[in-house]
Amino acid sequence: xxxxxxxxxxxxxxxxxxxxxxxxxxxxxxxxxxxxxxxxxxxxxxxxxxxxxxxxxxxxxxxxxxxxxxxxxxxxxxxxxxxxxxxxxxxxx
Numbered sequence: 001x002x003x004x005x006x007x008x009x010x011x012x013x014x015x016x017x018x019x020x021x022x023x024x025x026x027x028x029x030x031x032x033x034x035x036x037x038x039x040x041x042x043x044x045x046x047x048x049x050x051x052x053x054x055x056x057x058x059x060x061x062x063x064x065x066x067x068x069x070x071x072x073x074x075x076x077x078x079x080x081x082x083x084x085x086x087x088x089x090x091x092x093x
Contacts, residue, residue, distance in 0.1 A: 013079045018043055028064055042062050042068040043075035 009045065018039055034051030038060070041049040052059045052064035074082055084090050 004005055009039065013083075014043075017071070017079065021067060024067055025064060028061065030060075030064070038064075038068060039071055042071040045072065045075050 021039040021043065022032075022035045025038060026032065030038070031051060033051060034049065037049035037051055038053045040056070041047055041053070048054060049057075057065065057068065
């Protein structure tokens with residue numbers, strides 16, 4: 001039961017962050033295909049996206065690039081270690 005809750009919580013956090021990044025890219029003016037593919041490529045560390053980022057990520061504006069860097073960090077380091085780094089419990093001695 002504990003393992004199942006852990007897996008579901010990771011899945012929920014993964015989906016939540018993915019949807020968040022897609023929505024923010026949409027609010028920046030990118031179409032849904034570009035937003036979805038770019039976030040999927042960054043958070044999964046799988047390479048190039050579709051739409052505007054099919055050939056290069058250079059077409060993204062600076063704010064979108066920083067957002068995708070955050071997605072890459074979450075995807076590469078995993079979500080839980082990053083959340084632990086930002087918790088008060090971790091930094092209390």
